Amino acid sequence: MPYARIVDIHSTAEGAARKSHAWQVLREAARVEPDEAARIAWYRDDPIAGLDLQTAESLVAAGRYEDVLAFLRGVKTDLGLEQARGFGSF
Secondary structure, X not given: OOHHHHOOOOOOHHHHHHHHHHHHHHHHXXXXXXXXXXXXXXXXXXXXXXXXXXXXXXXXXXXXXXXXXXXXXXXXXXXXXXXXXXXXXX
16 A cells, blocks of 8 residues: 555645655554565554554644654554664663
8 A cells, every 4th residue: 555645634734744744654553564465454553552542644634743753653663673872771
């Protein structure tokens, strides 16, 4: 399923920003889940416990895409896909 249908938002300035944010989230999610169908299902349907049990899609729509990106980066670190950075990584 192409991402274009996932992030199909009207071409207002706000819609364009949300579309960009959705792409960023889906691109980051690809680093955790290589299967596109599973990634899209997660984005649309799976509530995120640490983010008020909202889906990534609803969080992006609400302007909270940075929260979703931070969540995904934490998952990558927890899975050992990315090393921790900053003072906590010593």
